[in-house]
Amino acid sequence: MTDLQNIEPQALRKLIRDKKVTGHTSGMAKGYIQANVVILPLDYAYDFLKFCFKNPKTCPLLDISEVGEVNFSKYGKDADITTDVGAYRVYENGELIETPTDVKHLFNDQMVSFLIGCSFTFEHALLEAGIPLRHLEEGHNVPMYITNIPAEPAGRFEGNITVSMRPMTMKDAIRATEITTHFKNVHGTPIHIGNPADFGIKDLENPDFGEPVKIKDNEVPVFWGCGVTPQSVALDAKPELIITHAPGHMFITDVKDSELSD
Amino acid sequence: MTDLQNIEPQALRKLIRDKKVTGHTSGMAKGYIQANVVILPLDYAYDFLKFCFKNPKTCPLLDISEVGEVNFSKYGKDADITTDVGAYRVYENGELIETPTDVKHLFNDQMVSFLIGCSFTFEHALLEAGIPLRHLEEGHNVPMYITNIPAEPAGRFEGNITVSMRPMTMKDAIRATEITTHFKNVHGTPIHIGNPADFGIKDLENPDFGEPVKIKDNEVPVFWGCGVTPQSVALDAKPELIITHAPGHMFITDVKDSELSD
Known part of the structure; x- marks a missing residue:
């Protein structure tokens, strides 16, 4: 085989x-x-x-x-x-x-x-650096949320951006930011660390795509730009x-x- | 005034x-x-x-x-x-x-x-770091050369790339590479350090655009991608x-x- x-x-x-x-x-x-x-x-x-x-x-x-x-x-x-x-x-x-x-x-x-x-590419780099990824531990897809942050419009394409979320300790969040600055071609650094209400996410337990993950008491949610955005924006343009x-x-x-x- | x-x-x-x-x-x-x-x-x-x-x-x-x-x-x-x-x-x-x-x-x-x-942007950063720039010292335009390195073609646009050249010590060349890695939107790191014959430049004293500069005995020529490239390639497409x-x-x-x- x-x-x-x-x-x-x-x-x-x-x-x-x-x-x-x-x-x-x-x-x-x-x-x-x-x-x-x-x-x-x-x-x-x-x-x-x-x-x-x-x-x-x-x-x-x-x-x-x-x-x-x-x-x-x-x-x-x-x-x-x-x-x-x-x-x-x-x-x-x-x-x-x-x-x-x-x-x-x-x-x-x-x-x-x-x-x-x-995101497969930068997730691999995070794992190599010893940063655990909850959705992989739980064996399912990463949770994704539609935000109220508008993407930069271009011609017929416009819409709000979608983010993926990975919970981690603040120490790991900072290390993950440091690592992903070197992966600009696969989403780069986080869009936000911390409070999802700041950009229109009401309930982390009900993602728009993927499955929710457990967030431990000592962890913060870390949000990256998500590749669902171009697809959803492209589909909106019909x-x-x-x-x-x-x-x-x-x-x-x-x-x-x-x-x-x- | x-x-x-x-x-x-x-x-x-x-x-x-x-x-x-x-x-x-x-x-x-x-x-x-x-x-x-x-x-x-x-x-x-x-x-x-x-x-x-x-x-x-x-x-x-x-x-x-x-x-x-x-x-x-x-x-x-x-x-x-x-x-x-x-x-x-x-x-x-x-x-x-x-x-x-x-x-x-x-x-x-x-x-x-x-x-x-x-290149104005990264030149400013190089000067701030104490790296002298000969064409500025000599008070004229940077020398530019058409290479035999083909640009990646795209549709009707194709042609060889043009580079600008700044002579410096190898120590400064390495430091300049380190600095310009942070300026990807203004040409980024050099395309070549050292031997111009490697990519089709026969005579550094006769640039295709701009004026020649003096290269001292302890210096190497350092070549960056040059903004003349898109103009010349666009013009070639007529x-x-x-x-x-x-x-x-x-x-x-x-x-x-x-x-x-x-």
Whole structure:
């Protein structure tokens, strides 16, 4: 049986392309960056690229395809974005209409694909530094909350930002800020440490996405910009067509986590 | 007489708009970022934005206007890009046709303006750290060279990168690298330290732009990505219309140098 944890990215993408690997990619091709995917018609690509530029903490852009191309010059030279994600979500005019395992039938020479940083990368660095992550300990997804903080608007894209939350001691929160300053391409430093009411989160036990986590008495909630933001903002704009990865089914890139640290 | 060195950016932009200040802006509104300007038709904006994203060391994008707008959400909320630069260069199909003091007559609701980081900002930080800069000592422009290093192409924009060169001792070169790692939005760390023949520069005494500087026996040439790159690459693409600032007549932004350090 193939060791999916230590497999090379090219080999893993081929297994996904051939539908031999279909599940969540968490922990696979260890050490390589996994990315969020947004595929849009060219008509929306300029506004979306501008949105990414203006909102680096919630929408950290890793790579962008040329128009109509299925690969990425830096993050996946021999990739095919229409087949190399295990499960896609297809939305028309903001409505989910399909969750296929490839999107060859929807792709044309006027589409552009965006790879956006994912928190897997900085979580790995936090764990290496001995900072425990509660949602991993509890074995579920990180809790995510829609804030009342507006993202910088860009063309047709606007909306409030979504954050993910990880509880930790204040000492660990400061150390985590220090570490994530070196991971600007995967959300960077926290957006807030402490009081969620400051930016419109009423109840930490009822996240908008993901599952709640226990916060211990000596811990504070630490909030990072979340990759759900670009998807939700893009969906609000109701483009004729938008394709994303299905949650947990990330695009496996050729770039190592360690190359992202700046 | 107005103290142009300690004037606020808004006031300086008004003087430039009213044609009361017309010369080079070097040293004016001290402490505030000055930016390179590129104004393009919307048709070229997406490719140019993508080029900036793919080439952050030579083309560090600071801000981008909305389509047809003359101001910038972050770097100049009350600015007017058609009047607030002291001298412009207007190119049609890659040919210089005009050097006006405003471009109101050329602007329309399908134009997009880009502000690109300029080396003034990091040079200030190097001087503060006690690193001498020869071209300033000699009282002329920095020498710039076209290399054989290709920029990452994006759509219709492609070409080799241009670098600026500052000679210094190896000790200062290492310290300068340390300092400029915190100035990613104004070219960041050097592209090369040492041997110019490695990337196609034959003769340091004959720069492609600017003036040569003396290199002392105990010094090495240190090369940074240069803001001439986006202009020259954009010109090579021969768009119907491209407007840039004239050399030395920078756009004065509302953002302080110190806010750019990361």
